[in-house]
Amino acid sequence: MLGFLQKIGKSLMFPIATMPAAALLVRLGSPDMIGSSHVKFIQIVAKVMEASGNAIIGNLPIIFAIGIAMGFAFDNNGGAALAGAIAYLVLSGVLEKIDKDLNMGVFGGLVSGIVAGLLYNKFYNVKFPEWLSFFGGKRFVPIITSITMAIIAALLAYIWGPIQGVIDSTGNWIIGAGAIGYGVYGFLNRLLLPIGLHHVINTIVWFDFGKFTDAAGKVVKGDIPRFLAGDPAAGLFQAGFFPIMMFGLPAACLAMYFAAKKEKRAIVGGMFLSIALTAFVTGVTEPIEFTFMFLSPVLYAVHAVLTGISLMIAAALNIHDGFGFSAGLIDYLLNLGIAQKPFLLIPLGLAFGAIYFVIFYFLITKFNLKTPGREDDEDEETETMQGTEDEVLDAKAYHTIEALGGKENIVQVDHCTTRLRLTVKDAGLANEKELKKYGARGVMRISKTNLQVIIGTSVEFLADAMKKRIAKGNPAPKNVVSEAALEETDVTHTNLLPEDFVMPVTGDVIPLSEVPDQAFASGMMGPGFGILPKDGVIQSPVDGKVMMIFPTKHAIGLVTDTGIEILIHIGLDTVKLNGKGFEVLVKQDQLIQRGDDLIKVDWAYVKENAPSIATPVIFTNSQNKNVKLEKTGYQRSGTSNIIRIEE
Structure with missing residues (x-):
């Protein structure tokens, strides 16, 4: 089940990636921005931008269906995406015919995408007799998807009402719980990040919680769409992230820099400055969080708690603010015109910055936590290999497989943006030290049979190389020069004039x-x-x-x-x-x-x-x-x- 949920979380990245463009278009075209111009041409441009953004936000369910189906497909094929669209069209058509009051929202897209993706993986290579062969293979997927979805839609038409009631009750409970409810969400949001399930909870909160009827009479659901549509009650689930992402985590970088060994500060300083600026400006915090998430889990637990507290305080102060991408400076400035009490986020952020610095520096130095720049020399040992690009990659795949307990221990190899997602027979056989020696940045043991290895953005190439090697029995690599051999060469690394x-x-x-x-x-x-x-x-x-x-x-x-x-x-x-x-x-x-x-x-x-x-x-x-x-x-x-x- 955890692996299944992780697959949903990975697939959600496709449709969620459309939100920044939609939010940017809606805000720039709004009456309080360029839409306020008295120049006719600019007014037309503003209307086009606002309509374009609303077209994306208004069709999120089918976008989710397409994106999730493609993410679930083992080869990310466009045939699965088409099946996802068909599944959602069948679902919405059946629901409207049976009960016009039913509105599954993004959940309809979620269900459609999952069904289409699973059916694609099952039937993409189905074969029929010669006289029916035209309808075989990938062409059969949309056919079976439409039939299957018609049956599922008929069932949902009669059972979705109570299910939606439970979801609405949960949302109303969190909202009714006041600051504590928002704090629990903020805590869970960060706590689930290491295993990739934060996208699942975010989808429910951002795209389903709450309802708002805009001036045109259209019903809008979810904290982000409601905020962009002008709902004065929206934005409480988002405002508290700004102090953490713009101030707290950059301050954590500063603490890790000063806690690093003096001789290593020059090495890690540039990295910390870069990822801190990235978090402040764009709200992208994963590069910071992954620097201490696996090295020092206690710091990450503190980070999750502080995130929850920030959302609690922002909600208690009745601050309403939102984002289309993430809680960084760009979204903060973009939404100043429709936010409520946004300027309170600045002193709140400075306060959290000070708290992060003090707590992180104290815990790192007190307990000698191995954050970047504080690793022992033996912890930093890595194996350097030289050869052609394909040879080195092949060698890394070989050693990664061996460090995971050998090909006999590996059941399935999958990956997302930065991680190998592995199903194994025994996760205890994975040798973390060996994995790090050949390029891994961390290991997360999800269960006895599931683990994730943090590789970086080159993970796709490594995963493909591992699959090819496992299929061949993982023979020893050839033509790769090891670190010991490299030390005997006369190659020097000088400055480039x-x-x-x-x-x-x-x-x-x-x-x-x-x-x-x-x-x-x-x-x-x-x-x-x-x-x-x-x-x-x-x-x-x-x-x-x-x-x-x-x-x-x-x-x-x-x-x-x-x-x-x-x-x-x-x-x-x-x-x-x-x-x-x-x-x-x-x-x-x-x-x-x-x-x-x-x-x-x-x-x-x-x-x-x-x-x-x-x-x-x-x-x-x-x-x-x-x-x-x-x-x-x-x-x-x-x-x-x-x-x-x-x-």
């Missing part, structure tokens, strides 16, 4: 923090900068060698003559293009010089099919160095003196 690095492609140079991807912007992958390409071929910025070429051709790794490793990642989420739009012009281990053509890119295709063409240039083995931009803005390919790398 400005004249030794040139622009790899014509475009605008931007700071790494402005790259719209958290894994890169936070510096987790290493220091660097970003480029917004204008045109042209990706060329080598240095003299050196091609270290690795990703199978999907969207990224290339280089190593300079002095040993500095460079990753050029063309666009964001371009791994999903499966190589389309890219033509690799070099080979693995090929020697290169500045200006040599590396990859030809169809920029029009990438721009149309990827979230962004922003191209991070990352110095992956320079974590203890500073990348200083000497030039920003528009720069032509081949221009030198772009960056300086120094200690």
